[in-house]
Amino acid sequence: MASLDRSLIAGLSIFEGIGSGDLDRIVGQARSIRIAKDQPVFEQEQEAHSFFLLLDGHVRVIKSTPDGHEVTVRYISPGELMGIASALGRTTYPANAIAAVDCVVLAWPSQLWATLATNFPSLSANTYKAVGTRLQDAHTRVIEMSTEQVEQRVAHALLKLIKQSGKKTEDGILIDFPISRQDVAEMTGTTLHTVSRLLSAWEDQGLVKSGRQRVVVVEPHRLLVIAEGRAAKS
Amino acid sequence: MASLDRSLIAGLSIFEGIGSGDLDRIVGQARSIRIAKDQPVFEQEQEAHSFFLLLDGHVRVIKSTPDGHEVTVRYISPGELMGIASALGRTTYPANAIAAVDCVVLAWPSQLWATLATNFPSLSANTYKAVGTRLQDAHTRVIEMSTEQVEQRVAHALLKLIKQSGKKTEDGILIDFPISRQDVAEMTGTTLHTVSRLLSAWEDQGLVKSGRQRVVVVEPHRLLVIAEGRAAKS
DNA sequence: TCGCTTGTTTGCGCTGTGGCAAATTTCATC
DNA sequence: GATGAAATTTGCCACAGCGCAAACAAGCGA
Structure with a gap:
């Protein structure tokens, strides 16, 4: 080999x-x-x-x-x-x-x-x-x-994941291995419930598309805005 | 030299x-x-x-x-x-x-x-x-x-500090350099207010003695109990 | 000794998140 | 296609801890 x-x-x-x-x-x-x-x-x-x-x-x-x-x-x-x-x-x-x-x-x-x-x-x-x-x-x-809220941490985590293991698809950038809400929660020090709520909200805003053990980031730039803590509260 | x-x-x-x-x-x-x-x-x-x-x-x-x-x-x-x-x-x-x-x-x-x-x-x-x-x-x-509450994190921080820079005194183990509530807060990802409240509570229980930029741990063992998360809620 | 600065304490209200529970979807297996 | 396990969604409630603000020490310099 x-x-x-x-x-x-x-x-x-x-x-x-x-x-x-x-x-x-x-x-x-x-x-x-x-x-x-x-x-x-x-x-x-x-x-x-x-x-x-x-x-x-x-x-x-x-x-x-x-x-x-x-x-x-x-x-x-x-x-x-x-x-x-x-x-x-x-x-x-x-x-x-x-x-x-x-x-x-x-x-x-x-x-x-x-x-x-x-x-x-x-x-x-x-x-x-x-x-x-x-x-x-x-x-x-x-x-x-120490300094960020859960929302920012999860956004950062997703950005890191797509930078490291992102794969372009027609919908956006896919994290190209199976990853559950629980997994994201364990990366960010929160619960799968909170991650689920966040992803749902972001999906409504067209930021991401996600499914079972699957996350696609549609708008990395807007996600970055959230990660930096400069997000407009809806 | x-x-x-x-x-x-x-x-x-x-x-x-x-x-x-x-x-x-x-x-x-x-x-x-x-x-x-x-x-x-x-x-x-x-x-x-x-x-x-x-x-x-x-x-x-x-x-x-x-x-x-x-x-x-x-x-x-x-x-x-x-x-x-x-x-x-x-x-x-x-x-x-x-x-x-x-x-x-x-x-x-x-x-x-x-x-x-x-x-x-x-x-x-x-x-x-x-x-x-x-x-x-x-x-x-x-x-x-990721996993601990503020109380445990502060307890852990103090234990680390006395292990690293502790100096025996008659009252207990002194952290032998000036350290403010704000400093402890910056180590543990919380606010000086919360640290202050915690130290006050611990002082009432005889766990520590503290003053301006000064912390003495009187009962390391009981502090460890808190750090481990096995503290009895008063 | 008297301020003045810097650190500390404490009260109060608010809110972001966790905890719990139940419903629902998705996938794998028979 | 039916059954079951695993993952996800969502509602509701509780509360830890933050933010704000005001009052209080405790040193330090003049």
Whole structure:
């Protein structure tokens, strides 16, 4: 399979600045795995035996709280690394990662990170740059949760999703994996009821079209207005 | 000054596994800077010319939103790195860092990171481990904001503060830098009014003692009960 | 010592959201 | 096409916590 995906893989930002020979040497040490929808890629607290690169599909990263709440930390799109506990000096995964659709991933044994990082400094630099972005994102998330109302947070969440995994359709931009009201609620710290009410209202205003596990954003620009908190109260 | 602080510095977790000769070589390239209370260590969006190690004092890291809200990202205690944008492939600081009290920091030029990291792998590993912890903390924060009520969040914030910067007194554990109700509000995503009400209530119950820019936790254990959400409604 | 500034407390009313429950739709399976 | 499970919608109510405003300390400088 390696040969088939090579051109795709070579274009990923993680491998920027890495020669094609080196790339082969890196990818050659990974095994390719298929993960069926709703199956875990890795699980919270579990020993971090591998780290992964998502080649195809979408993965949801979730943390569960002791009292039974679930919070979606982020969604992973093709080309992103996940489970890189080893690069951050951890021995267990900090969260659950679950395939939102059928996925294909590359998996490297965790102990390989150290040698890969020293042999391929660009790989290391690119990885830590991605970590920096993630840290930023997490802080942005904290800020949103601290200062915005539910309506703005949900709007922001949808905008993020279409930017990351949007697919053009004739109706608008579709989030191209199944996503329920409950899922959106877990991303934004609210309830599925409130999300449902919001989506209904937005649908009435022609902002979005949505159905069972399906959201299409018709007017991203107007959604952005809501996200920024400059919405005209109807 | 370097000689005076050497034993202190050698014990920091960032320098774990680094020989004393190497340590000198690393620290020798930093300059020591005093920063007066309320003065910035670095500022959001500003070119990241240096990265820092806090030797003494306490620093507040803040992000400002376009609409004038301020959110406290975290507090930094002695021994922690800050402003390590360069290690994460960024060229500007992502937030404001302000001295909560008079501080002493070591500062290295950002461009030095690359050579330090390659010459001293332990330094690099320790740093990224700290980054990993920070990422964890940020996610924990998101989860708290998503699932907990204000009362629990404030309780958690106080517990974090006393763990990080607590100082034993005869009354209880004092947060040993000036912290206002407003500051706590900015850590927990609420208003100074609500924080004030909570502290008043807790003071009545003998849980804390507080005054102007000052909080002493008298009964950490009972505060933890509140933080966990297992509090008996009075 | 007397202001003056800055931080804190507290009352009151309002509202955004959560909680609950029931009805309804959609999809998958037999 | 019938049956059932899962997702969604919606109405109603309750209340946590915010906003506003006014009164109160507590330091600090002159």
